Amino acid sequence: MCGRFASTSTPDQIATYFGAQAPELLDEEIRPDYNVAPTRDVPVVRVRGGSRRVDLLRWGLVPRWAKDLRIGSKMINARGETVATKNSFRSAFSRRRCIVAADGFYEWQRLPVAEGEKPKKQPMFIHRTDGDPLAFAGLHERWTDAEGVREIHTCTIITTAANDMMAPIHDRMPVLLAPADWDEWLDPENHDSVGLERLLVPAPNALLTAYSVSDSVNSVKNNDSSLVEPVVAR
Numbered sequence: 173m174c175g176r177f178a179s180t181s182t183p184d185q186i187a188t189y190f191g192a193q194a195p196e197l198l199d200e201e202i203r204p205d206y207n208v209a210p211t212r213d214v215p216v217v218r219v220r221g222g223s224r225r226v227d228l229l230r231w232g233l234v235p236r237w238a239k240d241l242r243i244g245s246k247m248i249n250a251r252g253e254t255v256a257t258k259n260s261f262r263s264a265f266s267r268r269r270c271i272v273a274a275d276g277f278y279e280w281q282r283l284p285v286a287e288g289e290k291p292k293k294q295p296m297f298i299h300r301t302d303g304d305p306l307a308f309a310g311l312h313e314r315w316t317d318a319e320g321v322r323e324i325h326t327c328t329i330i331t332t333a334a335n336d337m338m339a340p341i342h343d344r345m346p347v348l349l350a351p352a353d354w355d356e357w358l359d360p361e362n363h364d365s366v367g368l369e370r371l372l373v374p375a376p377n378a379l380l381t382a383y384s385v386s387d388s389v390n391s392v393k394n395n396d397s398s399l400v401e402p403v404v405a406r
Contacts, residue, residue, distance in 0.1 A: 173249045174308070174329050174346040176389065177277035178297070178400055179214060180204035181305060183226055186273045189305050190217045190354070192224035201228055206399045208274075209392040210248045216327055218270040218312060219358045229270075233328035234315040235260050241315070244326055250311060252332040252347055252372030256365045261328070264311035266365065269357050271349060272308040272329050275299060276400065278389055279382075281341040295389045296341050297400050298382045309347035309357060309372065335374035341382060348375040 183202050187194035202215055213228040220227075232244030250261045276299030283292040300306060309330040316323050330347045338345045349357055353371050356362060383402045388394040 173331055173342075173344050174277050174279075175210065175248060176392075177208045177274045178206045179208050179274050180206060180397075181215075181273065181275060183215070186215055186217070186305070187226050190224060190226070190271065190273065190307070192217050192226050194226040204397075205395065206397060207389055207392055207395045210245050214327065215273045216270040216310060216312065217273060217307075217354075217358070218268075219360055224358065226273075227325070229312055229325045229327040231272075231328075232326055233261070233264065233311060233313050234324065234326045235313060236263075236315060238315060239318070241324060247328055249331045250328045252309075252330050252369070255311070255330055255372070256369055261311055264313050264328075265368070266363050267360055268312045269360070269368075270310045270312045270327060271354065271358065272310040272327060274306045274308060276306065277346060278385070279338075279342045279345075295385050295387060296382045297385045297402075298338070298341070298345075298380050300379060301381045306346070307349040307351075307354065309349050330372060332372055332374055335377050335380075337377040337380055337382070338374075345374060347372050348379065 183194035210232045214231045215226055216229050233247045234241055234244040255261045255265050276297050279296050280293040281296050283294055310327050312327045314325050331344045332347050334343050334345045386403050389399045
């Protein structure tokens with residue numbers, strides 16, 4: 173799964189990298205976030221009006237049929253193996269796909285312990301070896317309350333089985349889209365589910381690297397650059 177990540181690039185940096193437009197308002201709304209947690213607003217790239225743009229969406233997809241927002245906290249991830257058929261995601265998979273922009277993500281690796289000891293986990297930070305941003309495959313939805321007054325735009329991150337690099341850390345990982353696949357993924361007129369599902373595969377092993385980081389990342393209250401600094405594993 174992907175339950176925490178870092179998003180520290182500016183709107184202009186995100187827009188330039190993804191060939192998108194970023195509304196000027198985002199300069200005031202997007203701040204470096206080293207410990208992105210569910211229900212926070214996150215930068216995504218999606219096609220609107222025929223062109224790519226950077227928008228802020230609430231992390232945790234809320235289907236249009238949901239009675240309230242609370243369901244979103246349970247749908248921060250969508251499994252690539254069932255995203256095309258599961259009721260919560262299939263409509264968005266067909267028509268409302270996006271890219272969630274990130275600089276890296278956190279995962280907790282279980283450590284070996286002696287018999288009788290409490291389980292221990294080491295937080296790890298995973299990022300691209302070349303330092304480029306990550307392009308998480310995502311879905312987005314528009315939810316309106318029963319009175320038709322409150323409108324919230326939400327998103328989720330699609331996951332797949334871990335590649336060989338990630339497997340020692342966790343058995344799942346986010347789907348990372350290559351630049352050559354962005355047009356196909358973002359095109360709202362593309363309803364070729366078979367072709368789209370072919371993109372939902374583990375990233376090449378050489379694309380990512382990982383290192384141990386501080387336990388401070390365990391608390392969402394902590395949010396500064398020290399969270400992504402390497403530490404000596406316990």
